Amino acid sequence: MRRHFCPRTAATCVLLVYTICLMGAGFNHANDIVQGDWFPYRHAPLSMNVYWTSLVALDPLAAVLLWLKPRVGLAVTLAIMVSDVAVNSYGVHGLDYHGWYACGSLQLQAMFLRFVVGSLPFVWPNGNRSNAESAAIAKPESE
Numbered sequence: 001m002r003r004h005f006c007p008r009t010a011a012t013c014v015l016l017v018y019t020i021c022l023m024g025a026g027f028n029h030a031n032d033i034v035q036g037d038w039f040p041y042r043h044a045p046l047s048m049n050v051y052w053t054s055l056v057a058l059d060p061l062a063a064v065l066l067w068l069k070p071r072v073g074l075a076v077t078l079a080i081m082v083s084d085v086a087v088n089s090y091g092v093h094g095l096d097y098h099g100w101y102a103c104g105s106l107q108l109q110a111m112f113l114r115f116v117v118g119s120l121p122f123v124w125p126n127g128n129r130s131n132a133e134s135a136a137i138a139k140p141e142s143e
Contacts (some may be wrong), residue, residue, distance in 0.1 A: 013063065015070075018077055019063045021112050026059035033046045051087055053138065055080070070125045081113040 032040045035055060042048045062080055065073030088106045091097045 014119045014123050015066050018066055018116065022059045022066075022077065022080075024061070026056055029053065029056040029059065043097075044095075048091065049085055051083070054063040055084070070123075074120060074124060078116055081109065081116050085109050085113050 017028055029052065033053065036042070039049045039053050041052050044052070051073075058076070058080055062076040065076055067073070078139060085106070092103060092106050
């Protein structure tokens with residue numbers, strides 16, 4: 001017997017990946033604050049320091065919103081990732097931050113941003129269904 005693709009399960013798995021990544025990032029920022037007090041990124045300009053410190057609250061907030069208010073959560077997640085990659089790119093390429101932590105973090109964040117951008121159309125709520133569910137209903141698989 002052939003198993004059918006279940007868009008709802010796939011969308012839930014994607015949202016779980018988003019949640020795990022956002023919560024992990026929030027914990028990383030919290031750890032930086034615990035180890036270095038408020039605004040622990042002293043090597044960075046104040047605006048970057050404030051931005052990175054704010055992610056301690058924004059990342060988990062986005063993760064929670066993904067489940068409570070999916071459209072808002074998805075929009076906030078996308079905004080966080082676009083801005084985070086932009087800020088970190090400026091740090092690496094504009095301010096010449098280097099080393100594994102700077103470059104490795106940027107690469108991981110850029111990879112997650114690509115995943116978010118690529119998967120967003122499939123998990124964006126469309127009425128009561130995600131776009132993937134709507135497509136599956138419109139074109140049922142033949143057996």
